Amino acid sequence: MTVLVTGGAGYIGSHTCVELLNAGHDIVVIDNFSNSHPEALKRVKEITGKTFHTYSIDILDEDGLARIFTEHEITAVIHFAGLKAVGESVSEPLWYYSNNVIGTILLCEVMKRNGVKNLVFSSSATVYGEPDTVPIPENSLLKTTNPYGRTKYMIEEILRDIHFADPEWSIALLRYFNPIGAHESGKIGEAPQGTPNNLLPYISQVAVGKLGELKVYGDDYQTHDGTGVRDYIHVIDLSLGHVKALEKVKSSKGVHTYNLGTGRGYSVLEMVKAFEKASGREISYTILGRRPGDIPVCFADTSKAFEELGWRAEREINKMCEDTWRWQRRNPEGYTSIETEKQTSLEKEPTKFFVTHKQEKVLNE
Numbered sequence: 001m002t003v004l005v006t007g008g009a010g011y012i013g014s015h016t017c018v019e020l021l022n023a024g025h026d027i028v029v030i031d032n033f034s035n036s037h038p039e040a041l042k043r044v045k046e047i048t049g050k051t052f053h054t055y056s057i058d059i060l061d062e063d064g065l066a067r068i069f070t071e072h073e074i075t076a077v078i079h080f081a082g083l084k085a086v087g088e089s090v091s092e093p094l095w096y097y098s099n100n101v102i103g104t105i106l107l108c109e110v111m112k113r114n115g116v117k118n119l120v121f122s123s124s125a126t127v128y129g130e131p132d133t134v135p136i137p138e139n140s141l142l143k144t145t146n147p148y149g150r151t152k153y154m155i156e157e158i159l160r161d162i163h164f165a166d167p168e169w170s171i172a173l174l175r176y177f178n179p180i181g182a183h184e185s186g187k188i189g190e191a192p193q194g195t196p197n198n199l200l201p202y203i204s205q206v207a208v209g210k211l212g213e214l215k216v217y218g219d220d221y222q223t224h225d226g227t228g229v230r231d232y233i234h235v236i237d238l239s240l241g242h243v244k245a246l247e248k249v250k251s252s253k254g255v256h257t258y259n260l261g262t263g264r265g266y267s268v269l270e271m272v273k274a275f276e277k278a279s280g281r282e283i284s285y286t287i288l289g290r291r292p293g294d295i296p297v298c299f300a301d302t303s304k305a306f307e308e309l310g311w312r313a314e315r316e317i318n319k320m321c322e323d324t325w326r327w328q329r330r331n332p333e334g335y336t337s338i339e340t341e342k343q344t345s346l347e348k349e350p351t352k353f354f355v356t357h358k359q360e361k362v363l364n365e
């Protein structure tokens with residue numbers, strides 16, 4: 001089938017593109033590159049030896065989106081495009097609601113007009129807020145605590161309403177826990193802009209010498225070592241979950257909600273130890289107070305995804321750290337070391353990288 005991947009140049013999107021291509025699907029990628037680099041998609045092509053169309057388009061550009069559906073026979077959409085920084089969402093709520101919520105509404109409008117009603121959506125464990133119990137099952141109370149989380153909650157509700165109004169829609173709501181790791185080739189991985197907010201990118205930048213020391217936010221939680229516990233999942237396992245979810249939406253109409261996690265929690269200090277082992281580098285850290293808004297413990301009940309999708313995460317914590325480290329070591333500046341190269345190419349071939357029209361295809365050769 002031909003799958004439109006929004007936000008396909010991003011961290012999870014690029015890894016999912018690899019697994020979709022490996023599974024024999026055709027893909028069309030759109031991204032506005034606001035938090036990613038076209039180089040990621042070049043590398044997806046290198047890894048898979050397959051080609052696909054990429055468009056530099058914003059999902060808020062309804063006409064641009066519409067033209068994609070005219071140019072390609074899209075069967076299903078996997079919708080990653082969105083802004084994801086919790087702190088930024090608190091200071092810039094309108095930007096987050098506009099980009100994430102309105103963007104999704106416009107995407108669904110265009111899908112509806114084109115009779116495409118299969119959708120896999122990137123939701124988040126953030127919709128559970130501070131859970132009453134762990135492991136967290138999908139039917140837990142939803143109580144988000146920040147604008148980013150509310151965009152995910154609102155979109156979930158909107159998608160449920162769309163299916164209620166027209167049961168021909170088939171939708172998977174995938175609630176990711178904490179994705180880490182990278183493709184084992186070391187060619188693609190997480191490349192945050194600026195100082196990372198999340199734990200693993202921060203640790204790996206300390207290991208590679210870009211950052212001085214890790215700040216551990218709180219050691220007085222009710223956990224075995226006092227630091228926060230999370231369910232870290234390898235991005236490849238997560239990507240394979242999308243391939244399974246796609247099969248599900250194609251074979252069974254409805255709104256299907258799944259946790260994508262491992263079902264196991266690790267503390268901040270356990271992650272530090274695991275990364276030290278994987279990298280052979282010491283990770284120096286200092287203990288600070290709790291980060292506002294953080295919860296003590298979060299891990300998934302993954303039984304529903306296993307029973308209904310036949311999916312479970314296979315890659316354990318050492319593998320997650322080893323793959324993160326390979327990516328970080330080989331790409332200490334993420335994809336931005338390509339900037340110099342890109343600048344040189346721009347001087348030589350101005351049209352190759354310059355998107356003069358929102359719909360111009362990039363990187364298709």
Ligand code: NAD
Pocket residue numbers: 006007008009010011012013030031032033034035036037057058059060079080081082083084099103122123124125176177178179
């Ligand atoms: P990412 O920022 O690496 O990828 C998102 C991609 O969407 C980027 O390439 C960005 O340029 C693009 N994008 C953003 N707004 C766009 C717009 N208006 N039009 C077109 N493209 C746009 O993030 P990620 O970690 O790969 O996350 C993918 C999705 O999964 C997001 O929706 C995110 O909220 C969700 N999610 C991520 C995590 C996580 O910890 N990484 C956890 C749960 C859910």
Ligand code: WQD
Pocket residue numbers: 084086123124125126177178197198199200202214215216217218227228229230268291294
């Ligand atoms: C993990 C643990 C921190 C950084 C966030 C979003 C969530 C989801 C995933 C998208 C916590 C501690 C962290 C650091 C630290 N994103 N920590 N020092 O907070 O579980 O989830 O990303 O949907 O919505 O809220 O992940 O990686 O930021 O933190 O001590 O420099 O590491 O306190 O205990 P989190 P995280």
